[in-house]
Amino acid sequence: MHFTATEGIEVVGRLTAESRYQGGPGVIHGGILTTAFDETQGMACMLLGTAVVTGHLQIDFARPIPLGSVLEFRARIDGMIRRKVYTSSEVRIVEGAAASDEIVATSRGLFLKIKPEHFTPMQEFVDGQPTGLPTFGDSTL
Numbered sequence: 001m002h003f004t005a006t007e008g009i010e011v012v013g014r015l016t017a018e019s020r021y022q023g024g025p026g027v028i029h030g031g032i033l034t035t036a037f038d039e040t041q042g043m044a045c046m047l048l049g050t051a052v053v054t055g056h057l058q059i060d061f062a063r064p065i066p067l068g069s070v071l072e073f074r075a076r077i078d079g080m081i082r083r084k085v086y087t088s089s090e091v092r093i094v095e096g097a098a099a100s101d102e103i104v105a106t107s108r109g110l111f112l113k114i115k116p117e118h119f120t121p122m123q124e125f126v127d128g129q130p131t132g133l134p135t136f137g138d139s140t141l
């Protein structure tokens with residue numbers, strides 16, 4: 001996914017529901033949608049200039065999403081308390097047969113600010129070279 005910062009602390013990113021993302025017949029898998037929300041809300045947190053990890057993520061799957069749809073995710077920071085960053089996001093189908101203004105899924109997530117050394121204990125378990133912390137803009141999905 002590729003992300004763009006919009007007005008305020010908000011990001012927007014698009015994902016095409018490719019056939020390899022199938023869950024039920026003809027529709028996107030809920031786990032893929034969940035991953036995309038995690039990425040989008042994580043990117044919104046990056047606008048704060050600090051690394052985070054996901055502590056809690058809650059998804060409402062409102063409508064089935066046909067394969068081939070182009071999805072637009074929007075995410076924002078709702079508030080912060082100490083290391084806790086509260087985020088929310090929603091997704092619409094913007095291209096494809098089912099395109100409309102309707103929100104097809106929503107997400108709320110709690111992210112925790114971390115120090116880079118958070119990952120140090122895990123380095124020895126990585127098979128190969130860890131890639132380092134991501135930068136804002138593109139994610140691996």
Ligand SMILES: CCCCCCCCCCCCCC(=O)SCCNC(=O)CCNC(=O)[C@H](O)C(C)(C)COP(=O)(O)OP(=O)(O)OC[C@H]1O[C@@H](n2cnc3c(N)ncnc32)[C@H](O)[C@@H]1OP(=O)(O)O
Pocket residue numbers: 038039040042043046050051052053054055056082083084110112114133134139
């Ligand atoms: C990979 C990311 C890299 C960098 C960012 C790039 C973004 C790019 C996009 C990538 C996006 C993908 C990103 C990914 O996929 S990140 C990968 C998936 N997530 C993880 O691996 C995280 C694993 N968990 C942990 O490491 C720890 O549990 C963390 C760090 C989260 C907290 O352990 P820590 O010991 O540090 O903190 P604490 O226990 O003192 O708690 C502190 C406060 O937080 C509150 N609390 C904690 N957990 C929960 C919970 N579940 N619900 C509600 N509240 C919770 C707690 O009550 C307390 O509140 P308060 O007492 O202050 O009121």
